[in-house]
Amino acid sequence: MRxxxxxxxxxxxxxxxxxxxxxxDLVAEFGDRRVIDTPISEAAVTGVAVGAALSGWRxxxxxxxxxxxxxxxxxxxxxxxxxxxxxGGQLRVPLVLRTQGGAGVxxxxxxxxxxxAWLAHVPGLAVVMxxxxxxxxxxxxxAIRADDPVVVVENKALYYEKGEVADGALVPIGAAVTRRDGxxxxxxxxxxxxxxALAAADELAAEGVSVEVIDPRTINPLDRxxxxxSVSRTTRLVVAHEAATIxxxxxxxxxxxxxxxxxxxxxxxxxxxxxFTPVPASPVLEDAYLVGRREIADxxxxxxxx
Amino acid sequence: xxxxxxxxALELYRVMRTIxxxxxxxxxxxxxxxxxxxxxxxxxxxxxxxGVCAHxxxxxxxxxxxxxxxxxIAKGADVGRMFAELLGRETGYCxxxxxxxxxxxxxxGNLGANGIVGGGIPIATGAALTxxxxxxxxxxxxxxxxxxxxxxxxxxxxxxxxxWKLPVLFVCENNQYxxxxxxxxxxxxxxxxxxxxxxxxxGVRVNGQDVRETYRVAADxxxxxxxGLGPTFIVAETYRYxxxxxxxxxxxxxxxxIEDWRAKRDPLVIARTWLxxxxxxxxxxxxxxxxxxDAEIEKGVAFAEAGEPASPIRLPxxxxxx
Numbered sequence: 001m002r003x004x005x006x007x008x009x010x011x012x013x014x015x016x017x018x019x020x021x022x023x024x025d026l027v028a029e030f031g032d033r034r035v036i037d038t039p040i041s042e043a044a045v046t047g048v049a050v051g052a053a054l055s056g057w058r059x060x061x062x063x064x065x066x067x068x069x070x071x072x073x074x075x076x077x078x079x080x081x082x083x084x085x086x087x088g089g090q091l092r093v094p095l096v097l098r099t100q101g102g103a104g105v106x107x108x109x110x111x112x113x114x115x116x117a118w119l120a121h122v123p124g125l126a127v128v129m130x131x132x133x134x135x136x137x138x139x140x141x142x143a144i145r146a147d148d149p150v151v152v153v154e155n156k157a158l159y160y161e162k163g164e165v166a167d168g169a170l171v172p173i174g175a176a177v178t179r180r181d182g183x184x185x186x187x188x189x190x191x192x193x194x195x196x197a198l199a200a201a202d203e204l205a206a207e208g209v210s211v212e213v214i215d216p217r218t219i220n221p222l223d224r225x226x227x228x229x230s231v232s233r234t235t236r237l238v239v240a241h242e243a244a245t246i247x248x249x250x251x252x253x254x255x256x257x258x259x260x261x262x263x264x265x266x267x268x269x270x271x272x273x274x275x276f277t278p279v280p281a282s283p284v285l286e287d288a289y290l291v292g293r294r295e296i297a298d299x300x301x302x303x304x305x306x
Numbered sequence: 307x308x309x310x311x312x313x314x315a316l317e318l319y320r321v322m323r324t325i326x327x328x329x330x331x332x333x334x335x336x337x338x339x340x341x342x343x344x345x346x347x348x349x350x351x352x353x354x355x356x357g358v359c360a361h362x363x364x365x366x367x368x369x370x371x372x373x374x375x376x377x378x379i380a381k382g383a384d385v386g387r388m389f390a391e392l393l394g395r396e397t398g399y400c401x402x403x404x405x406x407x408x409x410x411x412x413x414x415g416n417l418g419a420n421g422i423v424g425g426g427i428p429i430a431t432g433a434a435l436t437x438x439x440x441x442x443x444x445x446x447x448x449x450x451x452x453x454x455x456x457x458x459x460x461x462x463x464x465x466x467x468x469x470w471k472l473p474v475l476f477v478c479e480n481n482q483y484x485x486x487x488x489x490x491x492x493x494x495x496x497x498x499x500x501x502x503x504x505x506x507x508x509g510v511r512v513n514g515q516d517v518r519e520t521y522r523v524a525a526d527x528x529x530x531x532x533x534g535l536g537p538t539f540i541v542a543e544t545y546r547y548x549x550x551x552x553x554x555x556x557x558x559x560x561x562x563x564i565e566d567w568r569a570k571r572d573p574l575v576i577a578r579t580w581l582x583x584x585x586x587x588x589x590x591x592x593x594x595x596x597x598x599x600d601a602e603i604e605k606g607v608a609f610a611e612a613g614e615p616a617s618p619i620r621l622p623x624x625x626x627x628x
Binding site for chain 1: 411439
């Protein structure tokens, strides 16, 4: 925002900082003309952001919980994503939609979902999922500078993580990162499950298993090469995300690897994801619902047993 | 109301006539299987787009609807590039990627027709936010129908525009039917403009078949928007001559009703009458304009038919930048 006066933040409670403080203090520096609090009107607010982007601004619209994106999907999917194409390249929508998903805070089925796969299926959108503080900053920066709509899906459980953030660093959209080098199994994990995969890798290292952990960071466009290179070497693949396994982003990774490198695989691909239920509220149920380190470690052991 | 000068009056007629002839020719091309999919004719509603857009500059924005040809033309689009888009040519406004329902023309501030009913309303509101924040006196106009008036986006957008005092006109073209659904079944109030009071903005109901009326009402609303006084909700009572789409069997209305509107409330006939009665134009002037419009339309069709068809090799272009 300091670099480009055309960047505005718009959404519900953004001036107050939002429920997790993500936009805290912005209004003090940039004022209420660039940090715009809105009524609860997700559809129109997203549409207003699209209109602002079409007319020359770089709005960062916040959808407080990804669950509420259903109310804004028309503007995102039918307008933001397609305006460039439908107009034969005349229009551009340099829009960022920031939102957060994920379970674990006992908030129930309408404040805990992981809906990123819906968005990754839409041509015209890019979808990024930062797993570290540095990536949260670097991907957001890249998203703001992009000339196409980018959805930034944060995970609420990660808001309490601390990490070094280099000033001004850009994390390119569409570039995966290898979080840990390994020989035996590749684990492709997104968002919160990157940390869980690294913890699982530590645990498995004690068993003599060497796990490579890849964080795609961007789920569309996907960095296929980094994943294929790793799998070609390790010959085993586990894909892990917090979202439901059925129809999840992991299915795309698994299919892509099956299409491109099945001859390199020594074992079937295993996916780790949530059961096919809404997210429950009770701590006992939610803990049973959530996947993490243990499920990833079990999956790695399964592909190794093959 | 200050009287219309001759040049303005004749220009209003010329643009209405251009829209009418464009739609007639588009229907003909559709019948020749040169246009695919579906087209939604604006014939009958010309008085609305023309009366409103006459007050707009090239740097003002509009958002339009699935029935968008009239708004495009009224905002200054080239009919040749429009026909080329309908015919799926590389030379069309959208290189064949948009088609009839998605013509945009950024050079004239047209942010696009729209296949989602009510979809353009918040977008125009966002453009109006840009106008305010850049300190310009640009305005945005969102056209939508009685169908669009029942989408949630209108209510949310009218509220945002009112609380932020945005320079936007919400122009509801009440053409009496949302697809097949008559307005009497879709609204509990007879006068849709009453809704404006609930958002704290002026609401005006106008006879959309007399371009002088829409021109007068829009003059006030645009002036109000340009001077920072905020949005206006305009409801223009109008009628579409074709069905919802071309080929619609129209079982929901009678031929008598259509003929009644055509005979008594045709915007072009009404305009010709006052143009001649008020001595703003002679029959000869009108005949000359008609000939010029016909020539422009035929030139446009020729341009379109000569254009290179959109190429499958270029299918993936324009999804993302670069």
